[in-house]
Amino acid sequence: MFCSVTSAQTPALKPRIDKLAEGLEKKVVAWRRDFHQHPELGNREFQTAAKVAAHLQALGMEVKVNVAKTGVVGVLKGGKPGPVVALRADMDGLPVTERVNLPFKSDVRTEYNGQQTGVMHACGHDTHVAMLMGAAEVLASVKNDLRGTVKFIFQPAEEGPPAGEEGGAQLMVKEGVLDSPKVDAIFGLHINSQTEVGTIKYRPGATMAAVDSYAIKIKGKQTHGASPWAGVDPIVTASQIVMGLQTIVSRNLPLTDNAAVVTVGAIHGGIRQNIIPEEVNMIGTIRSLDANMQKTIHRRIGEIATNIAESAGAKADVSIEIMYPITYNDPKLTDQMAPTLEALAGKDNVRLTPAQTGAEDFSFYQQKVPGFFYFLGGMSKGKKLEDAAPHHTPDFQIDESCFVLGMKSLCHLTVDYMEQRTKVASR
Ligand SMILES: [Zn+2]
Numbered sequence: 546m547f548c549s550v551t552s553a554q555t556p557a558l559k560p561r562i563d564k565l566a567e568g569l570e571k572k573v574v575a576w577r578r579d580f581h582q583h584p585e586l587g588n589r590e591f592q593t594a595a596k597v598a599a600h601l602q603a604l605g606m607e608v609k610v611n612v613a614k615t616g617v618v619g620v621l622k623g624g625k626p627g628p629v630v631a632l633r634a635d636m637d638g639l640p641v642t643e644r645v646n647l648p649f650k651s652d653v654r655t656e657y658n659g660q661q662t663g664v665m666h667a668c669g670h671d672t673h674v675a676m677l678m679g680a681a682e683v684l685a686s687v688k689n690d691l692r693g694t695v696k697f698i699f700q701p702a703e704e705g706p707p708a709g710e711e712g713g714a715q716l717m718v719k720e721g722v723l724d725s726p727k728v729d730a731i732f733g734l735h736i737n738s739q740t741e742v743g744t745i746k747y748r749p750g751a752t753m754a755a756v757d758s759y760a761i762k763i764k765g766k767q768t769h770g771a772s773p774w775a776g777v778d779p780i781v782t783a784s785q786i787v788m789g790l791q792t793i794v795s796r797n798l799p800l801t802d803n804a805a806v807v808t809v810g811a812i813h814g815g816i817r818q819n820i821i822p823e824e825v826n827m828i829g830t831i832r833s834l835d836a837n838m839q840k841t842i843h844r845r846i847g848e849i850a851t852n853i854a855e856s857a858g859a860k861a862d863v864s865i866e867i868m869y870p871i872t873y874n875d876p877k878l879t880d881q882m883a884p885t886l887e888a889l890a891g892k893d894n895v896r897l898t899p900a901q902t903g904a905e906d907f908s909f910y911q912q913k914v915p916g917f918f919y920f921l922g923g924m925s926k927g928k929k930l931e932d933a934a935p936h937h938t939p940d941f942q943i944d945e946s947c948f949v950l951g952m953k954s955l956c957h958l959t960v961d962y963m964e965q966r967t968k969v970a971s972r
């Protein structure tokens with residue numbers, strides 16, 4: 546419905562956009578290879594950001610740099626009045642040593658958390674940057690016909706800032722990236738190494754999980770390992786708590802509504818075979834796709850840990866750190882924009898995807914303004930799924946033939962949203 550309205554209003558705009566995007570393919574591939582060969586970790590994307598800023602400046606945009614450390618924001622004012630649409634790409638690489646033999650393979654090495662490691666764009670953020678630079682060039686070329694403003698957001702540290710630093714989308718929002726001009730809607734995509742080129746996947750509502758971490762400190766009473774009755778054993782207590790935590794998802798949550806995960810990731814306690822230690826510390830991660838379920842998990846972790854500890858004569862201190870919110874695709878906006886993707890990629894190639902228990906800091910933008918986040922297939926056609934390495938692994942690889950569709954999707958969403966909004970406003 547929306548598409549027909551759009552094409553009637555600006556008959557020439559989308560074909561022009563498509564032609565421009567196709568013409569930019571080689572340039573976008575070259576950018577991507579350059580970024581791929583020179584990956585930078587979160588909050589350290591200095592070279593990447595400099596290249597992005599130079600490109601946006603050359604397109605005649607008003608450009609802000611050093612937003613949330615290394616972020617770059619470009620504002621493109623269209624020739625006609627209308628809403629402000631934000632498009633977002635993330636720029637950071639990961640501490641992963643690349644194993645794929647590509648001519649533009651990364652040889653970058655660094656120290657991370659005290660260990661030597663390679664640095665690699667093992668999540669495909671290099672492709673996001675290159676495609677958004679391409680989309681910026683396309684939209685700048687047709688700016689006189691744009692009914693509104695486009696804000697290009699290149700953000701650092703999606704994978705999380707280094708310990709002790711702020712960063713990522715949360716800091717971008719804190720520094721006002723969604724204000725002046727105020728953003729009406731935000732779009733973002735993520736490449737996917739295990740979805741075929743030509744396919745786009747999305748989900749209305751909760752799409753990726755909220756992440757929280759928790760820490761439990763169990764205090765017992767130290768004693769000789771040969772006479773446990775003389776103390777309070779925090780190791781046995783911790784073991785009971787681990788088992789107790791398993792009942793949260795299996796016994797306390799309405800599982801037909803949404804998935805959830807409670808994982809214990811580490812337990813530390815003790816130093817020697819014949820000493821029962823004073824204290825055990827454990828940490829873990831929580832994933833949830835529903836705010837009420839999230840609350841229940843937090844409450845139950847506290848109840849289970851403190852009550853089991855009490856029953857053993859020990860004491861448990863529980864702390865929960867709220868990290869990433871749920872990546873939540875505004876249902877109205879998703880309904881409104883899905884036809885745009887279907888018209889572009891073909892109805893059969895646009896599919897609903899199950900919710901994921903991984904997280905995305907795009908969620909911080911969506912907490913403030915309606916947002917739509919979708920997945921772009923980047924696996925070579927005909928490749929077997931078992932041969933396609935997952936994200937964050939040394940063999941991760943992307944087929945570059947998906948870039949044109951990626952660029953077009955960002956541009957089509959932008960112009961369709963603008964057309965729809967100005968149409969509604971003039972009614
Ligand atoms: Zn990632």
Ligand SMILES: [Zn+2]
Pocket residue numbers: 668669670703735
């Ligand atoms: Zn990612």
